[in-house]
Amino acid sequence: MAKKSRDCCPSTTCAVHCESKPKLIAVGKRLIHAIVPNEVQTGLDKGERQHQPLARRYPDKFFNYVLVPVGDDNQIWTGLEQAIVIAQRENSQLRGMHIVPNEAVLASPNAQAVQAEFDRRCQNAGVNGRLILKTGSIAQTIIDRARWNDLIVMNLAHPPGETIVDRLGSGFRLVIKHSNQPILAVPGTVSPLDxxxxxxxxxxxxxxxxxxxxxxxxxxxxxxxxxxxxxxxxxxxxxxxxxxxxxxxxxxxxxxxxxxxxxxxxxxxxxxxxxxxxxxxxxxxxxxxxxxxxxxxxxxxxxxxxxxxxxxx
CATH class of the missing domain: 3.40.50.620 (HUPs)
Structure with a gap:
């Protein structure tokens, strides 16, 4: 008696399954082509990707979207000026964010002045920038928005302190600890980064x-x-x-x-x-x-x- 092939499906259910299998494979290939980078589709392993020239590995700019928390004093604006240097090199979109304690402050003259100053600095530098006003905890709001950006640029006005209490209460430390994106900490001066x-x-x-x-x-x-x-x-x-x-x-x-x-x-x-x-x-x-x-x-x-x-x- 001839032995049946494992690929043979005598039942009606199996016959339907065998007929639909090529269609499912074709759909799967189209999905993979749509969502998986070309270098993964072609089977390059991690080592091979690292060995590729940077121009091929990074077809786009690294920092397309840059999050910049800004305040209402000249020292805080240093972060924006440093972000502008990056935006001019990367053709980045600057996403400014001014965080206030409650909604009553959103329409205040001070908040509107921050908005106007942000727009003025971006326009003068010739970069694409947009500022939003948010309420809440400064550190947590930055962490929540970080996931939608490629880089966070923050003024280094309040670095983590030397004591345990200071470190536990440091908003800057919380952002570093909980953000998955690179963070550029900017002290008092703007750097050419060269x-x-x-x-x-x-x-x-x-x-x-x-x-x-x-x-x-x-x-x-x-x-x-x-x-x-x-x-x-x-x-x-x-x-x-x-x-x-x-x-x-x-x-x-x-x-x-x-x-x-x-x-x-x-x-x-x-x-x-x-x-x-x-x-x-x-x-x-x-x-x-x-x-x-x-x-x-x-x-x-x-x-x-x-x-x-x-x-x-």
Whole structure:
């Protein structure tokens, strides 16, 4: 007796299933083509995608939509002026946001003045910008809106403090901790962002920072210094070699530095000695309890930095 093929479906139900199967496959292919990037469809693995030239890997600009919380004093406007520098390079849309405590303030002369000032600065710079007025907690409102943007640019008027109580009450820390988008912390002055320092320690967060740094250096034609800090033992050569090879694959030249001491001290001292005007680093690496109790290099740098800091969570 001949053995039946596994593909044979003698029942009516199976016959219908077999007839409809090619149709389902065709529909599935169309869906995949519509929603999955071409590089994934062609089967490129992660390593192959990393080895592609940046022009092919990033067909669009990195920061298309930039969220900029603004206030009503000259110091807070520094964040917008720094965002304008980015928008002019990336052709970004600036999404300004002025947050007030309650709806009664929305129609106040002060709020309207902020609206007018935002429009004036964007228009004078020739960038596309729009400001909205929102009510609520400043930190939570920024976190809620961050998911719809590619970058958050914030004035560094109130960095996380040195004590546990100060850190727990820091709105800036909450935004860093809960936002999935890069955050550019801007101190008192606007930077040209043309000489960058990458703080690299081999962690997952610093590898994200490495990827963004590669794009910025290549697209913005900036200079780059890569610094690795250690307090006791020298860093594993494999860690530095990974960053070196990654940049070489993207045809990026960089100066590598290894410094002994606390990470924040080494990073800031290197930034000053090499005249860097942007520090790029990963976000909080420790568990939240450890970070709150013992502090973090991120917090220490934010308290002391003279230049903008791009934090990549």
């Amino acid at each position: 000489k960058m320092l990458l703080a690299y320690d081999g962690s997952n967060n610093s590898k994200k920072a490495l990827s963004i740094t590669a794009y910025l250096v290549k697209q913005w034609q900036a200079q780059l210094v890569v610094v690795t800090a250690h307090e006791k033992e020298a860093p594993d050569p494999v860690i530095i070699d990974y960053a070196r090879r990654y940049l070489e694959l993207h045809e990026i030249e960089a100066e590598f530095k290894i410094g002994s001491g606390k990470a924040a001290d080494v990073i800031l001292e290197t930034a000053v000695s090499h005249h860097c005007n942007l520090i790029i680093m990963g976000g909080y690496g420790a568990q939240p309890v450890v970070e709150v109790v013992l502090g973090s290099p991120v917090n220490a740098i934010l308290r002391r930095t003279p230049v903008p800091v791009l934090i990549c969570p």
